[in-house]
Every structure is written in structure tokens, then in C-alpha cells.
Amino acid sequence: MIVGLLWLLGCQLAGTLIVDATGIPLPGPVVGMLLLFVVLVLRRRDAEDDPIIQVGDYFLSHLQLFFIPAGVGVIAYLAIIRDAAVPIVVALLGSWLLGLATVGWVLNLFLRRVPSVAGTEGAPGEEIE
Structure with missing residues (x-):
């Protein structure tokens, strides 16, 4: 060890x-x-x-113990977090939406290049019989 x-x-x-x-x-x-x-x-x-x-x-x-310093940091800076709550929430939601859009865009590109992955043999949007 x-x-x-x-x-x-x-x-x-x-x-x-x-x-x-x-x-x-x-x-x-x-x-x-x-x-x-x-x-x-x-x-x-x-x-x-x-x-x-x-x-x-x-x-x-024992991974849960590694989150204790982060929790203490949030509690220690609670006043600053409270004062800047709107920019923090906007940044969190904006980054989440940007990440979601990026993953969707990359997946769409991937599915256009490799249609058999989606379980289809035709072009996207085509109906399979």
C-alpha cells in the first residue's frame, strides 16, 4: 500500500x-x-x-470524504455566493445548455456520417419499411 x-x-x-x-x-x-x-x-x-x-x-x-473540503468552501464563501447568485446561476445554466447543444450537434454529425449506428440504412429522416 x-x-x-x-x-x-x-x-x-x-x-x-x-x-x-x-x-x-x-x-x-x-x-x-x-x-x-x-x-x-x-x-x-x-x-x-x-x-x-x-x-x-x-x-x-472513501471518495465521499474528498467532497468535505468543497462543502466547507461553499459554507465559508456563502455570503459571496449569495451576493453573486444570479451570475452563478446564469453561468451554470448557460454552460449546461452549451454543453447539451454541443453534444447534440456532434451526435447529429456522427449519425449523418454513420447511419447504420442509428439502426437505419437510409438517410436521416427517411422512413424504413
């Missing part, structure tokens, strides 16, 4: 060092997560024996 935790922390540290050295506009932990992905792909071990997978499973079983 300690070995897996050291791998996770080592990848995060390496990601932070890479970001500091290169100045790329990404958070260090994100680069570390990409490094961890590369390590996991290159190692290709059995999930039962890999200490990284065991630590990841342990953290996932």
Missing part, C-alpha cells in the same frame, strides 16, 4: 516539477495524472497485484 501511495505522490511531484520547469499552462497534478496513466499503460500488470491499483481502489471506496 505504501508503494502505491509513493507512486501516486511521485507522479504528482514529477508533474509539478515538469510544470515549474517548462511553464506549461496546466496544473502540476494534471500533468502528474497523465504521467501516471503512461506508467500504468507501460506496466500492464494484473489489477489484483498492482499496488497503484490497490491504493486507487482504497481511495475510491
